[in-house]
Amino acid sequence: MTKQRAAVLGTGQTHHTTKRTDVSMPGLLREAVDRAMRDAQVDWSDIDAVVLGKAPDLFEGVMMPELFLADALGASGKPLLRVHTAGSVGGSTSLVAASLVQSGVHRRVLTVAYEKQSESNAMWALSIAPPFSMPVGAGAGGYFAPHVRSYIRRTDAPDHIGALVAVKDRRNGALNPYAHLRQEDITFDSVRASQMLWDPIRYDETCPSSDGACAMVLGDEAAGDAVDGGAAWLHGTAMRTEPTTFAGRDQVNPQAGKDAAAALWKSAGITDPLSEIDVAELYVPFSWFEPMWLENLGFTEEGSGWKLTESGATALDGTLPVNPSGGVLCTNPIGASGMLRCAEAAKQVMGRAGDYQVDGARKAVGHAYGGGSQYFAMWLVGADKPEN
Amino acid sequence: MFEQAKRGDSLRVSTYARPPLAPISRTCFTLSVITEETPLHAPLEIGFDYTRSLGPVLTHFMTQLANRRITGIRGSDGRVHVPPVEYDPHTAEALTEFVDVSDVGTVRTWSWVSHPVEGQPIQRPFAWALITLDGADTALLHAVDVNSTEQIHTGMRVRVRWADEPIGHITDIAYFVPADAGEERGDAPTPPRPPATERAEDGAVSTVITPIRLDYTHSVSPEESRYLRALAEGRMLGQRCPECEKVYIPPRGACPTDGVPTTTEVELPDTGIVTTFCIVNVPFLGQRIQPPYVTAYILLDGADIPFLHLVLGCEADEVRMGMRVRAAWKPREEWETSLQNVDHFEPTGEPDAPYDSYAHHL
Ligand SMILES: [Zn+2]
Numbered sequence: 117m118t119k120q121r122a123a124v125l126g127t128g129q130t131h132h133t134t135k136r137t138d139v140s141m142p143g144l145l146r147e148a149v150d151r152a153m154r155d156a157q158v159d160w161s162d163i164d165a166v167v168l169g170k171a172p173d174l175f176e177g178v179m180m181p182e183l184f185l186a187d188a189l190g191a192s193g194k195p196l197l198r199v200h201t202a203g204s205v206g207g208s209t210s211l212v213a214a215s216l217v218q219s220g221v222h223r224r225v226l227t228v229a230y231e232k233q234s235e236s237n238a239m240w241a242l243s244i245a246p247p248f249s250m251p252v253g254a255g256a257g258g259y260f261a262p263h264v265r266s267y268i269r270r271t272d273a274p275d276h277i278g279a280l281v282a283v284k285d286r287r288n289g290a291l292n293p294y295a296h297l298r299q300e301d302i303t304f305d306s307v308r309a310s311q312m313l314w315d316p317i318r319y320d321e322t323c324p325s326s327d328g329a330c331a332m333v334l335g336d337e338a339a340g341d342a343v344d345g346g347a348a349w350l351h352g353t354a355m356r357t358e359p360t361t362f363a364g365r366d367q368v369n370p371q372a373g374k375d376a377a378a379a380l381w382k383s384a385g386i387t388d389p390l391s392e393i394d395v396a397e398l399y400v401p402f403s404w405f406e407p408m409w410l411e412n413l414g415f416t417e418e419g420s421g422w423k424l425t426e427s428g429a430t431a432l433d434g435t436l437p438v439n440p441s442g443g444v445l446c447t448n449p450i451g452a453s454g455m456l457r458c459a460e461a462a463k464q465v466m467g468r469a470g471d472y473q474v475d476g477a478r479k480a481v482g483h484a485y486g487g488g489s490q491y492f493a494m495w496l497v498g499a500d501k502p503e504n
Numbered sequence: 505m506f507e508q509a510k511r512g513d514s515l516r517v518s519t520y521a522r523p524p525l526a527p528i529s530r531t532c533f534t535l536s537v538i539t540e541e542t543p544l545h546a547p548l549e550i551g552f553d554y555t556r557s558l559g560p561v562l563t564h565f566m567t568q569l570a571n572r573r574i575t576g577i578r579g580s581d582g583r584v585h586v587p588p589v590e591y592d593p594h595t596a597e598a599l600t601e602f603v604d605v606s607d608v609g610t611v612r613t614w615s616w617v618s619h620p621v622e623g624q625p626i627q628r629p630f631a632w633a634l635i636t637l638d639g640a641d642t643a644l645l646h647a648v649d650v651n652s653t654e655q656i657h658t659g660m661r662v663r664v665r666w667a668d669e670p671i672g673h674i675t676d677i678a679y680f681v682p683a684d685a686g687e688e689r690g691d692a693p694t695p696p697r698p699p700a701t702e703r704a705e706d707g708a709v710s711t712v713i714t715p716i717r718l719d720y721t722h723s724v725s726p727e728e729s730r731y732l733r734a735l736a737e738g739r740m741l742g743q744r745c746p747e748c749e750k751v752y753i754p755p756r757g758a759c760p761t762d763g764v765p766t767t768t769e770v771e772l773p774d775t776g777i778v779t780t781f782c783i784v785n786v787p788f789l790g791q792r793i794q795p796p797y798v799t800a801y802i803l804l805d806g807a808d809i810p811f812l813h814l815v816l817g818c819e820a821d822e823v824r825m826g827m828r829v830r831a832a833w834k835p836r837e838e839w840e841t842s843l844q845n846v847d848h849f850e851p852t853g854e855p856d857a858p859y860d861s862y863a864h865h866l
Contacts, residue, residue, distance in 0.1 A: 135557075136557065137557040137710060137711060138557065138559075138710075139557065139559045140556070140557060140558055140559030140561075140562060140590060141556075142559070142590050142591060143559040143560075143590060146591070146598070160595070160596050174550070174552075176554065177552060177554040177714070177716045187589055187590070187591045187592070187593045187596065188590060188591040188596070189596070190591075190596030192593050192594060192596075232557075234555070234557075235554050235555050235556060235557070236552060236554055237552070237788075237789050239788040239789060240552065240788065240789040241552075243788065243791070244550060245792070246548055246722050247546035247547075247548055247722045247842075248544065248546065248722075248724060248728075248732050248841060248842045248843070249842070249843060249844075250811075250812065250813055250814070250842075250843045250844055250846075251792040251793065251844075252793070252799045252812045252813060252814060253812075254782075254784045254786070254788070254791070254799060255786075255788060257782075257786070258782060258784055258799055261782030262780040262781050262782045262799070262800070262801055263780065263866070264782075265780050265781065265782065265825070266779075266780045266825075266866035269780075269825055269859070269866075270863070270866065311785065312783070312785055313785055313786040314782045314783070314784055314785070314786060315782055315783035315785065315820075316782070317782070359760050361760075361809065362760040362761050362809070363748070363750035363751075363752065363761070363808035363809040364750070364761075364808070364864055364865070366866070367866060368866055
């Protein structure tokens, strides 16, 4: 049997914020799930399987959350899988859920990813120094900042590019009622004036810590055909991994990301991503990663990502809007952040993105990365059914 | 002269943090005697006081526990779940009908714990039991305080021994005792209570704290052990891959690219360059170095992969990519089997390495 057509039938997410102390973990997930099921116009009896994604267990101190969440996810008597690929998990979870439909195993799959960062402290969890080592870890920012510096040096990027991305994404987030940070008044100067946290990364160029969840219902061709106003059809998916460290590893432009993107374009029949893709939701937790991923995904040649950003091409009204939802810079429930990228891409081609809808969006990319830039997951969705 | 290094082969690292009440992060060292050939290992303790926001159902349950009452919830099939579940196991619908149940119940099955471990509800031999409280349809797993296996059986009636000061936490149910138990056995030893959370104005318990601690024995490979023991003698010891000839420090034992054992040891100088770096200005929970500090990738001369370390000895804004640096070792009497023997790296004052010489290490 060849790969079956699959589509996003509906999406849902929570209002993301620093602390959702009014709900439990199951309650948080259910907000997203209930919205996704309403959006997809399905009931529990329509769901054949559930796929859950969450970042490292240490982040919330819950081992095997899929077990205690089974009731809340309506998974009794159904297959329930949990996926884990660090920060990219929301992306890889979406892809695993899609594969259950593409394989012809299930007709409709509910997938959900979440993080309740307020129950723990991710900086602490990411900075544990094992015995015998040098305790220099300083969270994700401490890990990625040196590689941002390398990018700037390698490409001779002017040092204000990071601030341009931050202003764009935060203003986009102001258009998104679900975004955690909604800062329509943010300015280039205010970003530049914000504290340097992990030099060269400023406070306003970093993502927030969010509580939140995202869910989607995926379905087969018949289910996709039945979606009012059109489903988001899957045109391609790709995942790649590489080790965190090895001699000669390119930490700025990782091979696994390049390979995943090349595989994605090939599977979707894309030869010129910059002109053929209408919207990209890229995983940008620190603003400088926008130009870095533009190069890594092949939207532009190596060294030119920052030029694309500086030209305004990635703005909401640009030729390739990047993160019209505000992206990770506005909303970062870590485990859910990758799925939010996939869901926001789907919303764009379904015409359901509200105030940040990109006019005429027919093809959109959702992208996630995780670990030390070592896990990559991406998908391409379209308003039209794929030809193959 | 290396006695200290030999005795100091085991270090304890502890990262135990208690936000938001009292951030703690401590490091202490214990010494033990290990022979040179044994791979190094050390205890690693990780702990955190996780906060749990409860949502409406468990808020009611915990608030009632603080009043020494136990509440269940009625499911779609009429059964009463204790503790209450938020969503029906059959229909997945949100549940709302609370039902008070008794603090007396019946043992459905049990097992014996002859050697309780830290944190278990009773700190002397006890029974784990599945207990159906009167008025409930599901069983609760809890501890029963009895002398021996002779004194517990399926069908036995038991009652809750409440904690002396209920705080609105599952541990308010300290343990169970036989329903007809007198005072002859006395109070069972119990573990420390978790911290209480702030209550809402109406007395509702909407969050609880669940301290979690993990105790590991962290072991390193034979190759890394040799590297660490060399560090205890002030030497930098790497390994070269026989296929790609890349030099790894710390050594891996196998090349991650070629998958072959790396057997050739290479002694490296304690000089090198900064490939790239960041300046950490942000304080955070569990941090062990006072910010601001420069975290840098140090590429030793002759190595093919950099490692992270500190750069001091100049202003943070004077650190540059390609800057030549040398290890600043701690006083010899403080040396351990750890990269922390190098206190930091500092500038040598030599001209910077040209970018092209290290561009492929970024
Ligand atoms: Zn090799």
